Amino acid sequence: MVFSKQIAVIGGGSWATALIKILTENNVKVKWWMRDTDAVAHIRKFHHNPHYLSSVELHPSKVKPYTQLKEALKGVEWVILAVPSAFVEEALKDADPAWFAGKKIISGVKGIIPSTSQLVTDWFSENFDVLPENIGAIAGPCHAEEIALEKYSYITIASSGTETAESFARLLTCRFVKTSFLTDIHGVEYAAVMKNIVAMSCGIAHGVGAGDNFQAVMVSNAIIEIERFLDTVSPLKRNVNVSAYLGDLLVTCYSQFSRNRTFGNMIGRGYSVKAAQVELKMIAEGYYATKCIEQINRVYRVDLPIVKFAHDVLYRNEKPLKAFEELKGRFV
Template sequence: MSVTVIGGGSWATALIKILSEKNIKIKWWLRDMEAIAHIKKHHHNPQYLSSVELHPSKIKPYNNLKEALKNSEWVILAIPAAFIEGALIDVNADLFVGKKIVSGVKGMVPSCNKLVTDWFSEKFNIDKNQIAAIAGPCHAEEVALEKQSYLTIASDGLETAQGFADLLSCRFVKTAYITDIDGVEYAAVMKNIVALACGITHGLGAGDNFQAVMVSNAMLEIERFVNKISPNARQINASAYLGDLLVTAYSQFSRNRTFGNMIGRGYSVKTAQMELKMIAEGYYATKSIHEINKKLEVKMPILDFVYGVLYKNQSLLKAFEVLKEQLI
């Protein structure tokens, strides 16, 4: 079996490590030629999760995406949503014929406010039954340390979901599969927004008591939004939804929480982005979900708080006061 992984960051590297547990051929596309040369010579990613030892007998890095896609049965997307259009701009639909596509991207394509799987399906004319999404709490940094993790694979096609869940299951990753792909993707997008809010309010001096209240309210907010945009008999308290929210809101590894904390301490958006040196998906997701909710009109005070701070330059303290009054 041959699998192509698209992306050179932490999550792509973590997925490479997980897949390396299986007896499969892994084709890894990276944009950075220097990183490719380093991986070939030293067998680790020089910029992300550099402690992860890569297996040269199983992994072949590519800079040519078209070559990396040839003859693979599965294609895994692991690049920030904001860059996905640019990365695939020269790729045509023929290269995806007969392949199953898996999104490891917990964000939205900002130019059209679409989920990555929806954008991909429309762009390359692929049946949604052949597309899956990775969900659940699983920080790349903990995968690198082989800490026990849990992932849920979602797809409209049950066979696709089960097939990739089996492929990703290994000694330190337990997997499950469901068919609620839209639900887990929207929940994953929104949990990044919540993590921004947690970071911002922590930067302003709010403590654990307030964060617990906000995360509780956030789960209700996510449930309202997801049930409105994608009605389904889902278990919103399952790890694919609630678990992912909790780890992103609380963990030291959460780049969205870190980004928000910088904003709460007075950094500008541009300065925080430059210092973080990684993409905080929640920044772009905030605008996308805000645009979508103009039509849905779901009550979303946490989203409104983050949007006001990041995109309308609202006073942090005044926005915080408004948020406090809206939580229960």
């Protein structure tokens, strides 16, 4: 078979697996790098991920797993990062900028680099000498678990380079995924970071006894808070009520698959952060995002009551119920 494109995917989790499922609906070959050598051996033999979305069949003619990143990157036109933000630096610590020369990079990381409080695309551009117009980000209300079930989904690709965004959007279009593109890459990335904080905060509130009525109020106020922050850190004419912003916020706050909401609910019910992380067994991006956004906002001083609520509980050891009582008075 002659493939129209070769694409490298970095990361071995559920979102990486879901993206590979989407890509292989089209005429592309995926070179899949992950650190887990046992998982690579399993995929080569049985053609599914042993740890995440194991029901997804990986076509051996279209998907080839690798344990050596340099080999996975050879000959590809596109590289997709699908590693939790807390592990991006570790995953790429031995990578040479020359490996990414001439390639276009797409971040599927809906998080922020914890050590530097940088957006993933900015961090990547700075460390690997890739021009901003050759970097994009995936946005939209799209949980990996529903992709595995082929539930109809919407994805937005954002890039300051219109050609990059439009071209990659076409690669992700398939029978169960509709795509669109826009140029507001920083707005989309910051919104994705903040929606995880909001979903986690919804979980904390639910854990202390709040119901659906309060969650609706929190989410309504959250999109206002997100817009206020975006207008300050990345001034641009944008409509935050479209799916790349509001849609992603809604699904993360309400879906049964939302790990951020689940993590927050555990915290609200009295779990320690460590205990919640151990039980969840997956990364809740909102935990790291809370500290990063709080640090960024020391410069901008935007009124962010939901971020403050999460930060007080997670990093200042304030009792969830006490913080919740303070938060209630901030909403309209």
